[in-house]
Amino acid sequence: MSDTLGSVNPSSPESIIASARALAAMGSHHEAECMLRGALARQPAHGPFRLALMGLSVDAAAGSWPALSILQVEQWIRDGMLVEALAALSGCSFGEDGQRWALFLGELLAPPPDAGHDHHAVHQSLLRGGASVAMATLEDMSRAATLSPWAQRRLQLLRWMLIDNAQSATCDSQVDVRASALAKALFDPLEARDLTGMAKAARSVEHPDAESTAQALDRLAKEAQTQGDAASADKRTVQHIGRAAAAMQLHMTSFESARAVYEQMLTKAAEPEVAQLLVAVQGVERVLIGRPFTQRSLSVPKPGRFEDVTAPNPEQRALASAPSAIGGTREGLGFDDVTRVAASAEIPLAAFGDEETRSIALPVSESETDSQGAADSRPPPERTFGDDVTTTRAPIATRGRDVGFDDVTTTRPPISTPASPTFVTEDTQDALLATMDGPTIPDAHPPSPAHVTIVKNTTAPLGVITEDDLAQKEPALERPNRNSVIVAAIVSVGAEEPK
Amino acid sequence: MNARLLYVDASGNSWKSAEAALADGYAVVDVPPDQLGTRLAAQDYVAVLLDLDLATAQGQAMQAPISVPKVSTPVVLVTERARQCSADDLRQHGADCAIPKPATLAQVTLAIAEWHLRR
Numbered sequence: 368m369s370d371t372l373g374s375v376n377p378s379s380p381e382s383i384i385a386s387a388r389a390l391a392a393m394g395s396h397h398e399a400e401c402m403l404r405g406a407l408a409r410q411p412a413h414g415p416f417r418l419a420l421m422g423l424s425v426d427a428a429a430g431s432w433p434a435l436s437i438l439q440v441e442q443w444i445r446d447g448m449l450v451e452a453l454a455a456l457s458g459c460s461f462g463e464d465g466q467r468w469a470l471f472l473g474e475l476l477a478p479p480p481d482a483g484h485d486h487h488a489v490h491q492s493l494l495r496g497g498a499s500v501a502m503a504t505l506e507d508m509s510r511a512a513t514l515s516p517w518a519q520r521r522l523q524l525l526r527w528m529l530i531d532n533a534q535s536a537t538c539d540s541q542v543d544v545r546a547s548a549l550a551k552a553l554f555d556p557l558e559a560r561d562l563t564g565m566a567k568a569a570r571s572v573e574h575p576d577a578e579s580t581a582q583a584l585d586r587l588a589k590e591a592q593t594q595g596d597a598a599s600a601d602k603r604t605v606q607h608i609g610r611a612a613a614a615m616q617l618h619m620t621s622f623e624s625a626r627a628v629y630e631q632m633l634t635k636a637a638e639p640e641v642a643q644l645l646v647a648v649q650g651v652e653r654v655l656i657g658r659p660f661t662q663r664s665l666s667v668p669k670p671g672r673f674e675d676v677t678a679p680n681p682e683q684r685a686l687a688s689a690p691s692a693i694g695g696t697r698e699g700l701g702f703d704d705v706t707r708v709a710a711s712a713e714i715p716l717a718a719f720g721d722e723e724t725r726s727i728a729l730p731v732s733e734s735e736t737d738s739q740g741a742a743d744s745r746p747p748p749e750r751t752f753g754d755d756v757t758t759t760r761a762p763i764a765t766r767g768r769d770v771g772f773d774d775v776t777t778t779r780p781p782i783s784t785p786a787s788p789t790f791v792t793e794d795t796q797d798a799l800l801a802t803m804d805g806p807t808i809p810d811a812h813p814p815s816p817a818h819v820t821i822v823k824n825t826t827a828p829l830g831v832i833t834e835d836d837l838a839q840k841e842p843a844l845e846r847p848n849r850n851s852v853i854v855a856a857i858v859s860v861g862a863e864e865p866k
Numbered sequence: 867m868n869a870r871l872l873y874v875d876a877s878g879n880s881w882k883s884a885e886a887a888l889a890d891g892y893a894v895v896d897v898p899p900d901q902l903g904t905r906l907a908a909q910d911y912v913a914v915l916l917d918l919d920l921a922t923a924q925g926q927a928m929q930a931p932i933s934v935p936k937v938s939t940p941v942v943l944v945t946e947r948a949r950q951c952s953a954d955d956l957r958q959h960g961a962d963c964a965i966p967k968p969a970t971l972a973q974v975t976l977a978i979a980e981w982h983l984r985r
Contacts, residue, residue: 394949396949397948397963397964397965397977397980398976400980401976401977401979401980404980404983404984405979405983407983408983450976450979450980450983453972453975453976453979454976456972457970457972457973457976469970469971469972470890470971470972472972472975473890473891473970473971473972473973473974473975473976474890474891474971474975476975476976476979477868477869477891477892477912477971477975477978478869478912478913478978478982479869480867480868480869480870480893480912490982491982494979494982494983495983515867516867517867517868517869
């Protein structure tokens with residue numbers, strides 16, 4: 368075996384699998400199997416654990432594995448990975464410390480003497496990584512009735528393991544003492560899991576964030592104390608959910624875990640106090656890694672600092688002043704300044720309520736033929752082009768009527784070429800209003816649209832072009848997909864009024 | 867009062883030491899091999915520990931009463947040759963797994979835990 372796992376998180380799946388293989392390589396195959404079964408019990412859907420369990424003998428013989436350490440086992444115990452820890456303690460010799468832990472876990476994980484439902488639930492929780500749940504269950508049982516000696520003993524062991532032992536363990540917070548003088552000052556009281564001491568240490572340093580950090584730590588210390596007192600008054604030691612659970616994490620200066628609890632609470636209900644606590648925890652976490660207490664936002668650029676890329680180009684200006692088919696110029700329709708924010712009534716697509724580019728997925732088989740380009744070898748679709756257009760029109764037409772368009776996608780007589788439909792698009796190349804891309808199929812067959820993309824660009828002027836115009840302006844659309852059709856009668860402002 | 871654990875001591879000299887080693891987690895009940903079936907049927911036990919020499923005829927004779935009357939109880943073979951035990955050896959004695967002798971609290975609990983996690 369090689370060195371210990373070093374900087375790898377000892378509770379990570381990779382670490383557990385490597386440890387199991389190390390045990391198997393040492394000949395403790397049964398313990399290795401137990402370790403993986405314990406991990407699988409906590410994460411039943413974890414494929415790598417299952418695979419490692421299946422190929423344990425082969426994999427263990429194949430490589431060199433990191434040596435197990437008592438520190439790693441203690442970390443597993445703190446993380447509730449009791450079966451894995453017991454397996455490691457059974458398969459390796461860790462000296463006196465290891466023997467003490469082995470006795471402790473051997474007792475804690477022993478089955479209950481009676482088959483009562485609650486006792487069975489406690490045992491199952493302990494086996495499956497739910498040590499805190501098991502403790503909460505025993506706490507509940509102790510409030511409801513006098514515990515049996517067996518249950519009392521288990522509760523004592525769990526209290527010691529989850530609270531006393533965790534608080535006495537070395538702190539594993541990600542603090543960078545080189546990051547700032549403030550982070551350096553906070554390190555020692557953090558290791559001692561002393562929130563009040565951290566606040567004092569923060570005030571002892573000259574740092575722009577010292578006072579805000581100290582105030583946040585005071586707030587967190589008060590919260591931890593308050594919740595602890597409430598639990599004591601209620602004859603509880605801990606709850607596994609809510610502010611009490613977060614307070615327990617604060618007691619252990621496990622800011623990351625406390626933050627996770629607060630964030631979870633805020634997803635369910637907006638509680639101002641919890642939000643304040645979350646801000647305090649996040650601020651302290653940032654300071655510990657040398658970042659400012661408050662998340663700085665990007666500064667607003669000064670006027671004139673950047674070029675106005677939205678200003679109309681000469682072509683757009685010319686179009687804006689060109690006469691339209693329904694009389695007057697676009698100025699009269701509100702297009703006098705093409706870069707301003709238009710009112711919703713002026714914006715054809717906005718009338719449909721689309722906030723952004725929208726994709727309408729059509730049947731999978733059609734999409735596949737489009738993306739794969741394999742339709743050349745397939746028979747033409749049975750349905751007609753008209754059916755597809757009708758299908759895709761329906762939701763658009765429904766919305767269009769709300770703003771006065773009777774049928775926004777009614778097929779219109781061709782304008783220039785009798786055999787080709789009317790194409791309406793924006794003059795700018797990148798502002799297609801709507802395209803229906805069909806698969807690449809022989810021209811003899813009607814195109815079968817597979818995808819409709821509606822692109823909202825409310826400021827660019829619009830125009831009418833024929834298929835030939837389109838072929839020139841949009842070669843990219845023309846070449847890879849000869850049967851692409853642009854459906855845009857819905858926004859023929861200045862050219863043709865939709866019917 | 868801890869959970870009861872049935873200990874079948876075929877060698878006749880390991881029960882006392884096992885009782886002391888497992889006392890923190892289990893109430894170890896010694897039973898002669900010929901009474902095993904009766905005891906299993908009469909009371910609930912969280913596990914059966916079989917301390918026997920695999921080579922003895924006495925051990926072979928215990929196969930039937932252990933596996934038949936109480937199939938929902940883990941049976942743990944305690945032997946000095948635990949690592950050499952094959953699946954066939956375990957099946958022959960109606961055992962689910964083997965642990966090295968002398969049995970320790972951690973190993974017994976781990977074996978029972980694994981049995982529960984398999985189910």
